[in-house]
Amino acid sequence: xKEISKKNFDGYKYVDGGVCAAKGFKxxxxxxxxxxxxxxxxxxxxVESDVMCSAAGVFTQNKVKGAPVTVSQKNLAKTGGxxxxxxxxxxxxxxxxxxxxxxxxxxxxxxAEKMGVKPEEILIAxxxxxxxxxxxxxxxxxxxxxxxxxxxxGNEKAAIAIxxxxxxxxxxxxxxxxxxxxxxxxxxxxxxxxxxxxMATTLNVITTDCAVSSEMLKKALTDIVKITYxxxxxxxxxxxxxxxxxxxxxxxxxxxITAEGESYEVFKKALYIVMMNITKMLAKDGEGATKLLxxxxxxxxxxxxxxxVAKSVICSPLFKCAMFGADANWGRILCAVGYAEADFDINxxxxxxxxxxxxxxxxxxxxxxEFSEEVAKTVLLEDEITISVSIGDGNGTATAWxxxxxxxxxxxxxxxxx
Amino acid sequence: xKEISKKNFDGYKYVDGGVCAAKGFKxxxxxxxxxxxxxxxxxxxxVESDVMCSAAGVFTQNKVKGAPVTVSQKNLAKTGGxxxxxxxxxxxxxxxxxxxxxxxxxxxxxxAEKMGVKPEEILIAxxxxxxxxxxxxxxxxxxxxxxxxxxxxGNEKAAIAIxxxxxxxxxxxxxxxxxxxxxxxxxxxxxxxxxxxxMATTLNVITTDCAVSSEMLKKALTDIVKITYxxxxxxxxxxxxxxxxxxxxxxxxxxxITAEGESYEVFKKALYIVMMNITKMLAKDGEGATKLLxxxxxxxxxxxxxxxVAKSVICSPLFKCAMFGADANWGRILCAVGYAEADFDINxxxxxxxxxxxxxxxxxxxxxxEFSEEVAKTVLLEDEITISVSIGDGNGTATAWxxxxxxxxxxxxxxxxx
Numbered sequence: 001x002k003e004i005s006k007k008n009f010d011g012y013k014y015v016d017g018g019v020c021a022a023k024g025f026k027x028x029x030x031x032x033x034x035x036x037x038x039x040x041x042x043x044x045x046x047v048e049s050d051v052m053c054s055a056a057g058v059f060t061q062n063k064v065k066g067a068p069v070t071v072s073q074k075n076l077a078k079t080g081g082x083x084x085x086x087x088x089x090x091x092x093x094x095x096x097x098x099x100x101x102x103x104x105x106x107x108x109x110x111x112a113e114k115m116g117v118k119p120e121e122i123l124i125a126x127x128x129x130x131x132x133x134x135x136x137x138x139x140x141x142x143x144x145x146x147x148x149x150x151x152x153x154g155n156e157k158a159a160i161a162i163x164x165x166x167x168x169x170x171x172x173x174x175x176x177x178x179x180x181x182x183x184x185x186x187x188x189x190x191x192x193x194x195x196x197x198x199m200a201t202t203l204n205v206i207t208t209d210c211a212v213s214s215e216m217l218k219k220a221l222t223d224i225v226k227i228t229y230x231x232x233x234x235x236x237x238x239x240x241x242x243x244x245x246x247x248x249x250x251x252x253x254x255x256x257i258t259a260e261g262e263s264y265e266v267f268k269k270a271l272y273i274v275m276m277n278i279t280k281m282l283a284k285d286g287e288g289a290t291k292l293l294x295x296x297x298x299x300x301x302x303x304x305x306x307x308x309v310a311k312s313v314i315c316s317p318l319f320k321c322a323m324f325g326a327d328a329n330w331g332r333i334l335c336a337v338g339y340a341e342a343d344f345d346i347n348x349x350x351x352x353x354x355x356x357x358x359x360x361x362x363x364x365x366x367x368x369x370e371f372s373e374e375v376a377k378t379v380l381l382e383d384e385i386t387i388s389v390s391i392g393d394g395n396g397t398a399t400a401w402x403x404x405x406x407x408x409x410x411x412x413x414x415x416x417x418x
Numbered sequence: 419x420k421e422i423s424k425k426n427f428d429g430y431k432y433v434d435g436g437v438c439a440a441k442g443f444k445x446x447x448x449x450x451x452x453x454x455x456x457x458x459x460x461x462x463x464x465v466e467s468d469v470m471c472s473a474a475g476v477f478t479q480n481k482v483k484g485a486p487v488t489v490s491q492k493n494l495a496k497t498g499g500x501x502x503x504x505x506x507x508x509x510x511x512x513x514x515x516x517x518x519x520x521x522x523x524x525x526x527x528x529x530a531e532k533m534g535v536k537p538e539e540i541l542i543a544x545x546x547x548x549x550x551x552x553x554x555x556x557x558x559x560x561x562x563x564x565x566x567x568x569x570x571x572g573n574e575k576a577a578i579a580i581x582x583x584x585x586x587x588x589x590x591x592x593x594x595x596x597x598x599x600x601x602x603x604x605x606x607x608x609x610x611x612x613x614x615x616x617m618a619t620t621l622n623v624i625t626t627d628c629a630v631s632s633e634m635l636k637k638a639l640t641d642i643v644k645i646t647y648x649x650x651x652x653x654x655x656x657x658x659x660x661x662x663x664x665x666x667x668x669x670x671x672x673x674x675i676t677a678e679g680e681s682y683e684v685f686k687k688a689l690y691i692v693m694m695n696i697t698k699m700l701a702k703d704g705e706g707a708t709k710l711l712x713x714x715x716x717x718x719x720x721x722x723x724x725x726x727v728a729k730s731v732i733c734s735p736l737f738k739c740a741m742f743g744a745d746a747n748w749g750r751i752l753c754a755v756g757y758a759e760a761d762f763d764i765n766x767x768x769x770x771x772x773x774x775x776x777x778x779x780x781x782x783x784x785x786x787x788e789f790s791e792e793v794a795k796t797v798l799l800e801d802e803i804t805i806s807v808s809i810g811d812g813n814g815t816a817t818a819w820x821x822x823x824x825x826x827x828x829x830x831x832x833x834x835x836x
Contacts, residue, residue: 063764064756064784096752098785130749131786238757240749317735321831331548331658334514338482339656346481366482367516368549406832407825413736414743414824 002168004280004292005384011176011266012273018155018171021186022209023251024050027154029161032142034135035091035128044139045161046146047205048085048115049249054211055083055123056218057245058225066093066241067100068126071108075120081214083247084117086205089139090164090190092128095240103134110140114147125203125243127164127190159188162203165412166191170281172274178266183210183252185270189244189278191234191285202282204229204244206274210267211250212257220268221246228275231307231400233315234286246271283401284384288408291323292401295387300396305342307398312340313387314402323385324404328353328376330362337389350390355382420586422698422710423802429594429684430691436573436589439604440627441669442468445572447579450560452553453509453546462557463579464564465623466503466533467667472629473501473541474636475663476643484511484659485518486544489526493538499632501665502535504623507557508582508608510546513658521552528558532565543621543661545582545608577606580621583830584609588699590692596684601628601670603688607662609652609700620700622647622662624692628685629668630675638686639664646693649725649818651733652704664689701819702802706826709741710819713805718814723760725816730758731805732820741803742822746771746794748780755807768808773800 006014019027029045031037057076059069076083087107094100108122115122126134149157159169173186187206212220221244229244250256257263284292295313300306313319316336322329333351351363357378360371379385424432437445447463449455475494477487494501505525512518526540533540544552567575577587591604605624630638643662668674675681702710713731718724731737734754740747751769769781775796778789797803 062753062756063758064752093749096749096781096785129747130753131781238753240753240756317827318831321828324828325832327833329547331511331514334482335480335548335656335658338480338658340481363514363549367514405828407828409735410739410742410823410825410828413739415745 002285004277004284006277009273012174012270015173015175015184017173018159018186018188019047019205019207020152020155021173022184022207024209024249025207026150026152027158028146028149028151029157030142030146030149032138034089034138042157042161043091044089044142044146045158046085046087046111046150047158047207048150049247051249051251053083053247053249054214054217055081055245055247056214056221057123057243058221060238060240060242062238062240064096064240066095066126067097067104068094068124069241069243070101071104072123072125072243072245075108075123078120081218082121083123084121085111085115086123086245086247087111088125088162088203090127090162092126092132092134093130093241094126094134096131097133100134103136106136107139110143114143123245125241127162127203127241130240155188162188162190164190165287166285168285170278172277174270174273176266176270178210178263179254181253183254184208185274187274187278189282191282202239202242204278206246206271208246208248209250209252210248210257211252211254212248212267216257216264217246217248220271224268224271224275227398228272228279231311231398232279232283233311233402234283279401283403286403287412288406289403290383290406291404292384293323293387293403294399294401295389296397296399297389297391298397299390299392299394300344301392301394302396303398305344306396307400308342309337309340309389309391310398310400312336313389314400317405320402320405323380324406326377326380328360328362328373328380330368333387334363344391348392352388353379354386354388355379355384357382420703422695422702424695427691430592430688433591433593435591436577436604436606437465437623437625438570438573439591440602440625442627442667443625444568444570445576446564446567446569447575448560448564448567450556452507452556460575460579461509462507462560462564463576464503464505464529464568465576465625466568467665469667469669471501471665471667472632472635473499473663473665474632474639475541475661476639478656478658478660480656480658482514482658484513484544485515485522486512486542487659487661488519489522490541490543490661490663493526493541496538499636500539501541502539503529503533504541504663504665505529506543506580506621508545508580510544510550510552511548511659512544512552514549515551518552521554524554525557528561532561541663543659545580545621545659548658573606580606580608582608583705584703586703588696590695592688592691594684594688596628596681597672599671601672602626603692605692605696607696607700609703620657620660622696624664626664626666627668627670628666628675629670629672630666630685634675634682635664635666638689642686642689642693645816646690646697649729649816650697650701651729651820652701697819701821704821705830706824707821708801708824709822710802711741711805711821712817712819713807714815714817715807715809716815717808717810717812718762719810719812720814721816723762724814725818726760727755727758727807727809728816728818730754731807732818735823738820738823741798742824744795744798746778746780746791746798748786751805752781762809766810770806771797772804772806773797773802775800
């Protein structure tokens with residue numbers, strides 16, 4: 001049920017392999033015991049490229065930044081956008097700790113030593129409880145085993161090791177052609193609470209064998225984050241550790257993309273497909289969620305207006321509860337559209353709700369219209385619901401993703417630390 | 419348990435009487451059957467002053483405005499801030515209906531006819547489900563009985579008639595002296611979901627026997643709303659019908675307040691006490707709530723900064739869940755402080771949690787400090803929790819109020835319409 005439905009795009013083919021789908025990327029994940037855990041759920045993972053990569057990252061905008069965020073940002077600045085490996089752990093966010101930065105850097109050092117590169121050529125991301133001292137010993141003990149276990153099929157192990165309250169691992173990869181060469185973009189992500197627009201990602205690793213300069217990588221990443229991860233909200237809380245980094249090793253053999261143009265657009269679209277699908281996976285596996293909600297706004301005067309309105313609907317706790325109850329309480333949608341801080345005419349708003357079971361049109365020109373409650377119930381009992389909101393006759397369109405608000409969200413978060 | 423603890427203020431005495439505490443105000447409430455309801459919970463109420471009042475109101479900032487909001491705004495504009503009566507109903511918001519404005523005005527007409535005044539001298543507020551046609555007939559049928567039942571002790575009936583998912587009625591009144599005359603300010607309010615900063619009030623009626631010009635009434639109301647109702651959040655949803663109006667009939671016999679000065683400050687403080695206590699009542703009776711959360715921010719560079727940070731903490735779903743679980747997960751507080759869009763140094767943030775059971779200091783200079791989990795549990799098991807956040811050495815201070823997020827919030831809102 002937590003599987004998302006995937007839309008097809010001409011010229012792009014979904015493939016297996018996650019972060020190892022692209023040529024020359026190895027991964028591994030294992031349990032090292034950062035936090036005592038009888039189930040031995042893996043908590044540490046590593047991704048390595050056979051050759052040095054162009055790299056770019058986007059990070060949390062929270063004033064409280066986890067130590068791994070600061071270290072990754074400094075590393076990327078030092079190298080001018082290069083990376084050979086990426087180490088990640090769950091079970092401890094290493095945030096609000098006096099010795100956090102020192103320890104995050106130490107983890108880069110350990111990894112770099114194994115790979116024979118400089119510490120600043122390693123990226124790091126961490127997730128878990130905030131404000132608990134990170135024990136380095138379990139990581140030091142297991143780093144050899146972690147490195148030696150790296151494999152071209154290790155993507156699944158890595159994807160599992162970054163999971164926290166996620167109930168399913170999140171991986172996507174696509175294959176496409178560029179300059180007659182087969183290229184790949186693949187990625188993994190983890191959710192699933194403390195997720196909100198403005199780097200809503202928590203941790204995401206994207207790999208590609210395309211040759212792309214780190215400048216163009218940063219540009220593509222920034223553009224695509226805006227319309228994917230930043231249009232995702234599970235609970236409105238913006239994490240301290242949100243990180244999404246892309247590594248491009250160029251092993252596909254295409255001409256390096258160093259400027260905008262046709263090749264850049266082909267690559268960017270692949271990045272969009274991967275990140276959009278991970279976004280949907282994050283939403284559908286939101287803490288306690290039973291439904292994926294997808295709100296598409298059309299007719300806005302521009303992209304930003306469309307994004308603001310779509311996010312407002314997706315973030316409304318009352319609407320999220322109504323969806324949990326499969327209740328077509330469209331007044332709550334209109335209410336959320338109305339308090340969105342954007343410029344449009346509320347009297348031109350149309351709303352419909354759809355799923356694979358059908359569609360109901362509930363509001364025209366800002367006022368309710370009659371619909372069958374019976375059909376509405378059938379539509380809303382599905383586990384992927386689309387909310388279509390037209391707000392005028394402009395060209396701006398955007399989609400935001402979220403999930404319903406359920407008893408289980410409260411349960412999970414009422415007792416997270418124990 | 420839903421009763422709030424009331425703080426005392428020198429020179430002001432809490433008294434009974436709600437909207438009838440002030441001289442010359444009558445009220446009544448009854449069941450007219452706006453929506454079929456076997457329990458016959460009252461759904462219609464009226465407040466009348468013996469003499470014409472100065473009046474002022476603040477209203478929702480949602481682009482979707484309920485018809486009663488539009489009508490009250492127009493009426494106040496027409497009269498230049500006068501009102502004789504105030505009619506309110508629950509069970510139907512009369513919002514997003516093509517004939518909504520016409521019907522809301524018709525309700526003012528019916529009331530005005532009874533009181534022998536003009537329709538624009540009546541205020542109106544409505545609450546309930548959005549987008550359902552309002553039946554006027556039950557109101558027409560009962561308006562005589564409603565009017566004839568008005569009494570100087572009718573405050574409680576009125577307060578009950580505006581309740582929706584509220585579990586307790588909300589009334590406060592204070593007595594104080596001005597120019598040697600005994601004065602009163604009293605009020606009633608209703609919550610308890612779809613409540614968020616920016617007129618977080620849903621419906622509130624404040625009455626006073628002080629003589630105050632409508633201009634100064636508007637000024638005092640606007641200032642006090644900013645630091646009371648607008649610092650309240652139950653769920654982040656901003657209603658379409660939020661209304662808070664004050665009526666001042668001057669029967670206390672003080673010199674009319676027409677400018678700032680000592681008398682104005684005395685009156686404004688009374689207004690603050692009433693509105694702040696109603697705010698606390700609304701928070702504590704938030705949908706599904708088991709705890710009142712009060713976040714006080716000090717050391718901000720100005721009032722606005724303090725308000726933004728305090729609201730950010732109160733609005734965090736993750737923190738709200740942690741409080742439901744009595745879990746001192748202070749990282750979530752720091753996270754919410756960090757994503758507040760305000761200017762301060764995160765490395766100077768101190769946080770403590772307190773209740774009548776004691777206090778724990780959990781964070782100093784942005785980093786965690788050791789505390790007893792056992793004491794923390796004792797502190798957090800109480801039903802009123804104060805979160806104290808110091809963010810620097812400025813003079814800006816503010817308080818925001820909210821409640822925990824519980825299973826019952828989801829239950830109530832997963833099936834509201836039925």
